[in-house]
Amino acid sequence: MQILVTGALGKVGAATVHELLSAGHQVVGCDLAPPVYEGGELSAHYVQADLTDAGDAFAVVRGADVVIHCAALPEPTRNPPATVFRNNVLATFNVAEAAVRMGVDRVVHVSSETVTGMAFAERPFHAPVAPIDETLESRPQDPYALAKVFGEQLMDALVARSDVTAVSIRPSWVQWEGNYERSLRPWLSDPLGSEPSVSFWSYIDVYDLAHGLRLAAESATTGHETAYVVSADNGAGRPLRELVAHHFGEGVTVAELAREDAGGISYAKAERLFGYRPAHSWRDYLAEDGTLLDAPRERLARGETSVQRGRAALRG
Secondary structure, rough: OEEEEEHHHHHHHHHHHHHEEEEEEEEEEEEOOOOOOOOOOOOOEEOOOOOOOHHHHHHHHHHOOOOOOHHHHHHOOOOOOOHHHHHHHHHHHHHHHHHHOOOOOOOEEEEHHHOOOOOOOOOOOOOEEEEEEEOOOOOOHHHHHHHHHHHHHHHHHHHHOOOOEEEEEOOEEEEEOOOOOHHHHHHHHHOOOOOOOOOOOEEEHHHHHHHHHHHHHHEEEEEEEEEEOOEOOOOOOOHHHHHHHHHHHHHHOOOOEEEEEEEOEEEEHHHHHHHHOOOOHHHHHHOOOOHHHHOOOOHHHEEEEEEEEHHHHHHH
């Protein structure tokens, strides 16, 4: 298949490019950065495009069988709220519109665990049950989560008015060799003393996320489905019941768990829909105290991570 990956130079997009190329797909990537005009022969084709411009969106979507839409400002605190909302909603609308008009078969929309509204809430709240699944109501307060909810609704509209099918993937906190230590070390070094996690210490390895996005692109689900793609274990390395009891007391009920150290979000629906099963853990990257192991540190130094290889495939 010919697959367009938007936001292809970000960590999720780049890892997805690498995953798709490894599986034998033809890949086109787009992002805001200029191309390298004398980069030699590359594994994937790169196009500079601003997806908030409808013309750019139509130009890059044309010819694709599937679009994996990763492009977005990735959180709500580093840009003005209106910028986050406008950029993310408009880009998703333009991609969806182009998919309909250009005869795309399928759109895989990268949504977010934040659609529940808890991650950046100005008036904090938490889920009543762990692990979280797709039945939990979306109650967004911030512009990033609100834009992701609108993105899922745009996928609903997409399939209602066309033969295009769609999947919205909700990743948890994305980790790779370049940020595992910075992100998870506070949890691992002091899991009971650190701040409580409203995702119940869920995270996702970027290799597993890229694999999940490929499975979603290749699957034959109908209509529009939403599914969490997360890791099997939690990022604090402790029994989930212990973490929840310590931080949330009787305010959260812990349901049946597949393992003692299960993550706080369920991937059961993604497994049922397209066979997703996570293969990686923070233990592949970090020591018990949260420091980065030698092997991932060396991969990072040599430029051999999936993120780095995906970027190199596009720009040399």
